[in-house]
Structures are given as structure tokens and as C-alpha cells.
């Protein structure tokens with residue numbers, strides 16, 4: 111058995127995929143982290159206290175993992191789901207009733223809830239360990255943006271099943287936008303933005319309209335939220351996570367007492 | 369015949385699983401206690417009894433309970449324990465009332481901080497945990513409780529409460545040790561783990577294990593709990609209550625006290641801006657990279673206050689307790705659409721002009737130019753406007769000269785002003801709540817003509 115493994119490891123194919131010998135000794139354990147794309151996110155060596163589970167709670171890592179799960183299950187769901195008034199609801203119901211592996215939807219939904227919770231907990235631990243203090247101030251700011259985007263991802267996804275739960279939750283949530291100061295048609299000061307007595311801000315041009323693409327939650331909204339949910343926000347989040355991780359390393363690794 | 373038609377076999381078995389998990393957890397705890405807790409000299413006339421005995425007995429009772437639920441064939445009444453009605457109705461009275469709800473959450477918060485070194489003791493914390501699970505399990509026998517807590521989308525919130533509770537415990541537990549160390553001039557405990565280890569295998573392996581466990585959890589969760597799908601969307605059938613997604617229910621709760629432009633736009637912006645500002649206004653160098661409480665009390669207390677009573681407790685309120693017409697309902701109360709709550713809130717300008725001056729409110733002449741109207745409006749609302757300006761402009765300097773003298777000296781003008789305004793914004797919510805409850809105050813400044821109500 112072990113000779114077969116040895117044979118495979120020595121083959122040209124294996125060596126072309128993994129550029130390093132097996133991580134059996136100290137040197138190669140360092141090399142594996144440096145030369146493997148997925149592992150090179152990490153430094154070669156870390157402080158023991160920095161990776162202690164009771165210190166980091168692993169919540170940043172769990173959030174990242176959940177993001178990956180969401181991306182994977184989300185792409186699978188996109189194969190089955192059409193964001194139109196005609197199909198959205200039926201497609202989701204089919205996922206429940208007939209589609210093999212319809213459990214993807216469950217995993218996607220619970221994963222999304224879990225991700226919101228773990229982002230909060232990650233932030234909680236970063237605060238409680240004072241890890242936002244210099245030199246990590248800016249990474250905290252990136253984190254807050256990631257927090258907002260995580261909530262927006264969840265919020266835009268909430269609409270897609272197009273059931274009662276979905277449209278009314280989005281209606282309640284987006285109603286706030288019409289009260290935006292100056293930019294909402296029921297917000298303080300919107301009357302100031304007018305030309306020759308004509309209001310620039312109406313229910314067909316205000317912040318809520320921008321969000322919904324219509325005066326009420328409708329087909330345009332579904333399309334808009336679909337694109338935000340499946341394309342726009344995930345791209346931005348991926349970019350920011352990359353910067354976030356980059357900064358964790360550039361700022362000296364996971365924080366530890368000096 | 370089953371005397372409790374609502375207690376379906378599925379529910380009873382579900383409870384059985386819950387008791388089984390709790391029993392297993394307590395088996396673990398008995399073993400731990402056997403190793404750590406030592407012996408009673410003499411108990412019931414027997415010498416040298418392990419303290420773990422009590423836990424073992426408790427675990428066996430739970431196990432019996434679990435079995436009874438899991439393999440039941442007779443009437444559920446033979447083994448079910450249900451909460452007594454007087455308990456339920458008293459809990460409901462306390463919870464279905466904004467004042468007592470908020471006061472209780474503040475009291476728990478204060479007790480948590482004041483007695484932190486007592487309750488973080490593992491045995492005490494374990495007892496508290498057991499009590500909360502038993503409370504949950506017993507409450508699950510109530511129909512109305514199950515309707516709301518058992519909703520698939522609400523299950524994550526229960527999980528979140530346990531996670532937040534656990535991590536808050538972990539924080540204070542670590543602080544007990546570190547606070548003592550720092551007081552004695554020793555480095556924090558985290559310092560002792562400063563040796564370096566290789567990423568492979570130490571970090572990579574624990575990441576792998578984490579991922580596998582999480583995948584299992586997600587799949588089990590997905591199998592056990594179907595994702596909700598209600599009726600197809602209909603723009604004409606408004607559900608009552610209409611709720612935002614659960615993570616925004618803290619914000620929706622603020623709508624009770626503030627208009628949408630404040631609760632939905634200004635305050636969320638302030639929260640996010642405030643979070644981003646934290647690293648730039650916290651000048652305290654202590655506590656970077658380890659858990660401490662004593663030496664960064666102010667920062668930690670502010671954050672905990674914002675996160676626990678003002679965010680998490682508000683989400684719980686919005687999810688479990690706000691029912692039809694946004695009325696509050698007890699945990700064991702039926703969500704009656706016709707429940708009546710009398711609301712007659714008055715504006716500060718009404719109080720001033722009608723009650724104090726005994727004359728009608730100045731009324732803007734709707735035919736006059738807008739600036740003429742504005743003058744009348746300002747005259748009508750002058751008291752509220754002055755109060756708001758005092759709160760936001762006059763209070764910060766006063767804070768700088770009194771309670772926050774030391775902060776001001778170390779932070780400089782700009783930093784301090786940002787801090788003071790953020791704190792005041794945060795306190796505006798509990799203050800407005802208190803004014804509503806004590807004076808039935810609706811708006812401090814009420815200018816509906818310009819959608820400007822505070």
C-alpha cells in the first residue's frame with residue numbers, strides 16, 4: 111500500500127500538480143504552505159496563542175467558510191431558479207418538492223443565517239481582544255464594510271423565493287429608504303430639491319425607487335435584487351475578503367500581546 | 369385519546385432528542401466533575417461521596433425523561449411535565465410590556481457585569497446553561513410558544529442566543545484570570561503561548577476539522593429543518609405583523625420610538641460610522657491582543673451595552689414578542705389580532721402650548737410663503753429644538769469638563785467630540801424610550817410639514 115502511494119507521489123503527473131515533496135519533515139512542511147495556492151494565504155509559521163481556538167473563536171474562518179458554502183450552493187441554485195414573476199416562486203417550490211438535491215436551498219438559507227451570526231461573533235471577538243487597535247485600525251474598517259455587505263447579501267437574497275415572507279420583509283425594510291433625508295420622498299428636506307416649484311424627489315425618483323427599480327416591490331425589484339445578490343455584492347465581498355486577509359498578514363498576523 | 373392534540377408525536381420526539389442531548393452533555397459533565405470536583409466528606413450517612421454523584425443522578429433522570437419521550441406509546445400526560453399556568457401568565461405579564469422588558473434586560477446586563485467573577489465559575493455557568501435549556505424544553509410544550517420559537521427562520525436566533533451567551537461567558541472567564549495577572553504586574557495568559565508553530569500541520573489540520581464539522585452541521589440542519597416557503601407573493605394581502613428579516617428587527621423596533629428617517633436612516637448610519645470610528649477614538653493602548661476587562665472598562669461596557677441590550681435583546685423582542693399590529697405578546701400568549709393597546713402619545717409642543725401655556729398651538733398659515741410658515745413652525749416647536757440643540761451641542765463640552773475630564777485631556781478636541789456625539793446618539797434610544805413610557809411623549813420636535821419629527 112505505502113509503496114503504491116510512494117509510486118504515485120513520485121510520478122511525473124503528481125509532481126507536476128504539487129510542486130513539493132510530501133510534508134513529512136520540517137522543511138517540506140514550510141514549503142508546502144509557500145507553494146500551494148490555497149495554503150499560501152497562511153504564513154509559514156504562526157504564534158500558538160494566535161491560533162488557539164479559545165482566542166480567535168475561529169469565527170473569521172467560519173465566516174469565510176460559510177461564504178464559500180454560499181457561493182457553491184448559490185451557483186447550484188442558479189441552475190434551477192429564474193428571477194421572473196412567472197417562475198421565481200414555482201422554481202423554489204420545485205426545489206422543495208421535486209428537485210433532487212433540493213436540500214441545497216436549505217443549506218443556502220441556513221448558511222446565510224449562520225453567516226450573519228458568525229460575522230457578528232467575529233466582530234465581537236475582534237473587539238473584545240482589542241484587535242482593532244493600531245496597527246489594525248484599517249482592517250477593522252474593512253471589516254465593518256464586510257459586515258454591511260453580508261447583511262445586504264442576506265437581505266437581497268431574502269426576496270428571491272418570491273413568497274409572502276419575502277416581499278413583505280423587503281417592503282418593510284426598503285420603506286425606510288423613502289424617509290432618507292433629502293433623497294426620500296417622505297424624508298425631511300426633500301422639498302428643498304426642487305426646480306421652479308417641481309419636486310425633483312418624488313416616489314418615482316427617490317432613494318427607494320433606486321433600490322427597488324419601481325414604486326413598489328415588483329418584477330424590476332426582483333431583477334435588481336437578483337443581480338445584486340448573485341453578481342454585484344459577491345464580487346465586491348470577494349475582493350474585500352482578499353484585502354482583509356492580506357491586511358491580517360501585513361499587520362503582523364493575528365493579534366497577540368506584545 | 370391524546371388530550372393535547374397540539375402536542376403531535378413529532379413534537380414529543382423532538383423534545384426527547386433535546387433531553388437526550390442535555391443528558392449526554394451532563395454525562396460528560398459528571399465525568400468532568402468526578403475528575404475535578406473532589407468528594408463530600410459525608411452525605412446521607414455515607415462517607416467519601418464524589419461530588420459528581422449529584423450530576424450523575426441528574427443526568428440519569430434526564431435520560432429517563434428522554435427515553436419516555438422517544439419511545440412513548442401511552443398518553444403524553446403520563447410523563448410530560450408542563451409549565452404551570454401561573455408561571456406562564458406571570459412571565460407573560462413581565463415580558464409583554466416594553467418597560468419591564470427593557471428594565472429586565474438592563475438588570476440582567478448589570479448583574480452580568482457586577483457578578484462576572486461569580487457566574488463565570490464553570491459549575492455556576494453550567495447550572496445556568498442547564499436552567500435555560502430546561503426552560504426552553506418545558507416552554508416547548510406550550511402551543512403558542514412553539515408557534516413562534518419553532519418557526520424555521522427563528523431557530524437560528526435561538527442558536528445565536530446560546531452562542532452569544534457562551535462567548536460572553538468565555539470573555540469574562542478569560543478576563544477573570546487576566547485582570548488578576550495585570551493587577552499583579554504579570555503579562556496576560558495569552559503571552560505564554562507566544563512560541564511559534566508550523567502552519568502545517570497545526571493550523572491547517574484544525575481548519576480541516578472545522579470545515580468537516582461545519583459541513584456536517586449544515587447538512588443535518590438542512591435535513592432536519594425545511595426552509596420556509598409561504599404562499600406566493602401578493603401585493604394586496606399584507607401580513608400582520610409585517611416583519612423585516614430578523615437581523616434588522618432591532619432597527620424595526622426603533623421605529624416604535626423614532627420616525628423612519630431616524631430609525632431607518634440616521635441611526636443605522638450613525639451605528640456604522642460609529643463602529644468604523646472605534647479604532648480612531650479608542651486611545652487606550654492596553655488590551656491589544658488579549659482579553660481584559662478592568663483596564664478597558666469604558667470601551668468594553670459601551671460596546672457590550674450596544675450589542676447586548678440594544679441589539680440582541682431588541683432582535684429577540686422584535687422576533688418573539690412583537691405580534692399583530694406591532695403589539696407585544698407574551699411568550700405563551702395567543703397572537704390575537706384584536707388585542708387592543710391604547711396609545712395616546714402627545715408631542716412636546718402640545719404639552720407646552722396646550723397644558724402649560726393654555727393656548728392653542730401656533731398654526732402656520734398655509735397660504736403664506738414657506739419662510740413665513742417656517743417662522744411659525746419654529747415658534748411652535750422652539751422648546752423641542754432648543755432641547756435637541758442642547759443635547760447635541762451643549763452636552764459634549766459639559767461632559768468634557770466633568771465626567772469625561774480625563775478622556776478629554778488625552779483625546780484632544782476632535783476625537784472627544786466624535787466620541788461624545790456617538791455616545792449621545794446611542795443613549796438617545798433609551799432616553800426616548802424612557803420619555804415615551806413616563807410622559808407618553810411622541811415627538812420632541814414635531815414638524816410633519818417637513819417630515820421632520822424627532
Ligand code: HEM
Pocket residue numbers: 166168169170171173174177229232233236241242246249250251252253254256257260351354358363364365
Ligand atoms: C465576511 C466577513 C468577514 C470575514 C470572512 C472575515 C475573516 C477574517 C479572518 C479569517 C480573520 C483571521 C482571524 C480570525 O479568524 O479571527 C480576520 C481577522 C480580522 N477581522 Fe475579519 N472577517 C470578516 C468580517 C469582519 C468584521 C465585520 C470585522 C469588524 C468589524 C472584522 C475585523 C477583523 C480584524 C480587525 C481582524 C484582525 C484580528 C486580529 O488580528 O486578531 N472582520 N477576519
